[in-house]
Amino acid sequence: MEKKIVELKQVTKIYEGKVMHRALNRLDFEAEAGEFIAIMGPSGSGKTTLLNVISTIDMPTYGQVIVDGMEPEALNANELALFRRHNFGFVFQDINLLQMLTVEENIVLPLTLDGLPIMEMQKRVSRLAEQLSLKEILNRRPDELSGGQAQRTAVGRALVHKPKLILADEPTGNLDSKSAKEVLELLSHINETERTTIIMVTHDPIAASYCDRVLFIKDGEFFNEIYKDERRQTFFQRILNVLSLLGGNVHDLRML
Numbered sequence: 001m002e003k004k005i006v007e008l009k010q011v012t013k014i015y016e017g018k019v020m021h022r023a024l025n026r027l028d029f030e031a032e033a034g035e036f037i038a039i040m041g042p043s044g045s046g047k048t049t050l051l052n053v054i055s056t057i058d059m060p061t062y063g064q065v066i067v068d069g070m071e072p073e074a075l076n077a078n079e080l081a082l083f084r085r086h087n088f089g090f091v092f093q094d095i096n097l098l099q100m101l102t103v104e105e106n107i108v109l110p111l112t113l114d115g116l117p118i119m120e121m122q123k124r125v126s127r128l129a130e131q132l133s134l135k136e137i138l139n140r141r142p143d144e145l146s147g148g149q150a151q152r153t154a155v156g157r158a159l160v161h162k163p164k165l166i167l168a169d170e171p172t173g174n175l176d177s178k179s180a181k182e183v184l185e186l187l188s189h190i191n192e193t194e195r196t197t198i199i200m201v202t203h204d205p206i207a208a209s210y211c212d213r214v215l216f217i218k219d220g221e222f223f224n225e226i227y228k229d230e231r232r233q234t235f236f237q238r239i240l241n242v243l244s245l246l247g248g249n250v251h252d253l254r255m256l
């Protein structure tokens, strides 16, 4: 049995506002080290909230979150910021590269915060550039990149400090299908070779079919969960079957 990297026990998240909203309701969730997991559900079902609670960006109202054996709630603000920076890599739909910096400088940025020796930084960047097929374009700036190259750079930036867990929120949401495929194959490859755990929120059943497991949530509660045990195409069909049971707006299912 693999080590558990994330454990959520009966997690409830209530947003207090003019109208109180229960975004997660008594949700249990576990991720083992090395898993590649997709989180799916209709718009507003709590997917981003779940990712934010796992990444410690947000704290649950009730329930317990344990990441790599630690309870983030027990840490003070500085400790929490460090914990997050050392353990997590983030990939978002909006790629957010720094326009003034080259691909190489964007990738290396998180390491400069930790004051790593230059030789070590160069070693890591050149290894990543190889893995991410960015070798030829390390000196380009973000406005000279395709969408796929830009997102691969962002994946590089998320990986450079060797995080235990990659948290991705719609990483292919703004990409054409060819670039999306490149990024998904890359995430799969990183997951297989480095055993980095990846948790990815997606509306896209094709993206989800690259994962080992898909967790479906509805109204902030567990709805279903399926594991890949066969070819990606058959897994894709099973994902579509659950999505049709889940209901919601068909416009939520982009790229179908």
Ligand SMILES: Nc1ncnc2c1ncn2[C@@H]1O[C@H](COP(=O)(O)OP(=O)(O)OP(=O)(O)O)[C@@H](O)[C@H]1O
Pocket: 015, 016, 017, 021, 022, 023, 041, 042, 043, 044, 045, 046, 047, 048, 049, 050
């Ligand atoms: N800061 C907030 N204050 C109040 N309500 C919020 C806040 N953030 C999210 N919500 C509400 O909580 C619910 C869950 O939001 P969340 O963003 O987690 O859903 P989601 O499944 O990621 O949606 P989408 O697929 O549209 O991105 C929604 O009804 C949303 O309106």
